[in-house]
Amino acid sequence: MKNANETQNKVTLGSSTTGASTQKVYLATPKKVTKPVAKQPQEPLEEAPVVAEQVKTKETAEGPAYTPYVSKKKGLSLTGKKALSGWLFCMPFVLGIIGIYLPMVIKSIEVSFRGSKGNYDYLSFDAYKLVFFDDGRFTTTVLDAMGDLVLQIPAIVIFSLFMAIILNQKMTGRTFFRAVFFLPVILSTGIIDAIDAQIDAGSMEESGAIDDNTGASDGGLISSLDVEMLLSNVNLKIGEFSLVEVVTSLINNIFKIVSRSGVQMLIFLSGLQSISPSIYESCQMEGATAWETFWKITLPMISPMILVNAIYTVVDLFTAADNRVMQGLGGYGGLFGSANPGNFSAGIWVYILLVLVVIVVVALLMKTVVFYQRRD
């Protein structure tokens, strides 16, 4: 019954969707034209040997079918042809974006403007008011989550770089260690992750009461007391963050950090492999130590990968299901009190925009340090 309603009242938001569709029509035309080209493998065979001479024969053979891409030579130039093949290869994704993805995104955004009564007729900003002003639960949760991530992102990037460098060295048992380090990429996902979370929640219920007053978190590798003893002379405090807490939380989250840095390690490994060994060789000849080689060669050469990894880590952590915001948004309730798809959509799109802002900031910050090798 909802759906029938929707189709009739679609008009209000129709403008945006039709915009997308008209664009699609434009995009779709070259594909229909190319299809015959792709299905005739012999055709390029004929014209292949000397391209310049063959232009004429192609002209007569193809003729007006290529109107959208006709150049001054009245045939399809090699560049035009390449462009067509490019579109052809990308076509599944382009069609999917236009036909499935954008409609879903638009629908999801549309839902957030419906208001609490699910009224389709007018634009309502109720959900957004709730997100920003209601009792600040959304904003505080998002800020808290960002605070967590500020620590975790550098930790993951540095850890994965470090491990990638170690796993790149020749040693006995390297295959085994690599296999173990990438295991979480395969296993800590989906249902297995969900089961682990369930088990953790259960065990916390049981043991939570016992350890409460000692300040030691059960199951953690170390307690804050140990670190405090170790760092008693260096009691650094910046605002609310004390060094002790930072170190404790990082070490106690080590499993999370390790299991979240699998893909990053792979990317770093591939980056390390692509550095030419002759650079290291000449460095050695000049008498550079391993330490100098790392800072002067490895780090600059791998800096593009650091950018990629930083952005990947931001995306991965912000969209992870065990993230506080995602947990709060899940099941519609949580952060907003009332179960309403509109509130959920509003919250999540505001959140996505924030993540985009964070990514742009990270990218701009990293751009100043990234070194690109010139490839001519």
Add this chain to the structure above:
Amino acid sequence: MDTVKVKRESKKKIKVDFERAPLKERLKQKFLSANFLYKVVFVIFRTVLLIGITFIILYPYIKKILSSIMSISDVKDATVILITKNPTIDQYWFVLSENNYIQAFLTTFLVSLSVALIQTLVCALVAYGLAKFKFKGNSIVFAFVILTLMVPQEALKNSMDAFFRQITMFETTLNPISFILKPLQDWFGMFENGYGFSDSLIPLYVLSIFGLGFKNGLFIFMLRQFFKGVPDELEESAFVDGSSTLRTFFSIIIPISIPMLITVFIFAFSWQWTDDFYTSIFLARENSAFVFMKHIAATPESIAAMLKNETQNISSAYSAMVLGTASILIALPLIVAYVFLQRRIVEGVERSGIVG
């Protein structure tokens, strides 16, 4: 040096006699140098670190495996922490027999295999198009790839369900995909139960065919970087020899990128295997015909009956163990496949030469 004497033994061999330093001296030089000390310290440090982190990664799995053979009496016994006193295979038995493991295994295997194959192929096609062809809009398409990577799937949960439940909502006449899907739905009479395509496997395949499946943006990105590293000369010479772009792709590009494709395939396969997002949207009907791996993660009835008489603490601890056992059973096929294929993963990514 006059101590060295070279004499010809045969045509290709020479024999050199020289006075070697005594063994003691040689050993001294080898093992008492600063360089050797540095190496030893480094190797010890590295090994300890690697073993430590390996332990951190493996500990949850070890714990699960050890507690999967515990019986209820071990849960009650406070002296038992990791090693059981009365090992049983009850947990495995009940999960296997009562949770439809075999059926779930078969469906999940077939679905994961086909979905992963489709996703790998489609992502490779799209990535190749993005990496090797210059056309207007290339960067826009790539921006959309990144967008799909960045939008968490939960954001689209409702609209995804709605899209496949009743496609009319999305302007059938203008949208080519719903234009195809709508008649199909009518044909199958799928509107009758009110679930549309939402209660079938079709949405999974539709999403995969259009490169919109789980983390497909990442696959396209990885493959694009890989294809960028493939030298253009290969395609140029293929072109000169008269091969079409599609043929070049299938008979030249695909064979040389097998390691990378295997990597992507493993990711796609295992993420589909452990998926609880798409299967919970699309096959969420109570008496759905499909049993997936996620259905295994439940406490079997006979264990629930066994736990009725126990205290709250013990029953929750024991059912957590049973859940752990279920997750071992879910992960086991993946681990077996991983042991055989993991070398390929590293190989594939190493060769990719991903450059930012």
